[in-house]
Amino acid sequence: MIKSDDTGKLILRLTLGILILLHGLAKLSSGVGGIAGMLSSHGLPGFLAYGAYVGEILGPLLIILGIYTRLGALIIAVNMVVALLLAHTGQLGSLNPQTGGWQLELQGMFLFTAIALIFTGAGRFSLGGSGGRYN
Numbered sequence: 001m002i003k004s005d006d007t008g009k010l011i012l013r014l015t016l017g018i019l020i021l022l023h024g025l026a027k028l029s030s031g032v033g034g035i036a037g038m039l040s041s042h043g044l045p046g047f048l049a050y051g052a053y054v055g056e057i058l059g060p061l062l063i064i065l066g067i068y069t070r071l072g073a074l075i076i077a078v079n080m081v082v083a084l085l086l087a088h089t090g091q092l093g094s095l096n097p098q099t100g101g102w103q104l105e106l107q108g109m110f111l112f113t114a115i116a117l118i119f120t121g122a123g124r125f126s127l128g129g130s131g132g133r134y135n
Contacts (some may be wrong), residue, residue, distance in 0.1 A: 010066075016113045017064035020076055024056030038086045048121030055079025063117060066126020069135050073117035080111040 032053070035048035055075050062072025084092070084107055094103035102108060121135050122128055128135035 006122075006123035007123050009117075009120055010125040012113060012117060012120075013063045013066060013069065013126070016073075016076065016110065016117065017060040020056050020079075020110060021060035021064070023096065024053060027052055029054060035086070042086065051082075052079065055082075056064060063122070065128075066122035067128040067135060069122035069126065069128065070118050073114045077111055077114040077118065080114065082109060083107065084111070 032049035035049035035052050039048050056079060059072040059075035059079065062068045063076070082108050084104065084134060088104055091103040095101065096103050096105075126135060
């Protein structure tokens with residue numbers, strides 16, 4: 001059996017980075033007005049919605065490239081926690097009636113993959129190398 005922790009880290013980085021980046025690119029087209037509305041309804045300033053661009057464009061680019069991977073993963077994790085609190089609190093304990101899985105399994109997978117990358121770092125196959133504190 002072939003064993004390569006660095007290849008596994010690359011696959012995790014690319015999977016999470018690309019999937020989250022697609023959400024960010026969609027927000028570039030549609031804007032963050034809906035997020036601003038959710039923030040305002042919770043008594044928070046609407047301009048914080050622009051943080052979605054940081055969490056869904058900058059964070060993913062950092063982890064895809066493998067530069068400041070741990071920081072990029074932390075940004076994504078925070079972004080996911082905010083998304084869960086703003087838009088999905090009613091579903092936290094819910095199961096999907098069709099599949100029986102957790103209603104928020106996609107969001108959970110994004111969050112916990114980001115947390116895993118915070119602990120593992122980028123690995124050898126990255127622009128930042130594996131020796132840096134934040135990679």
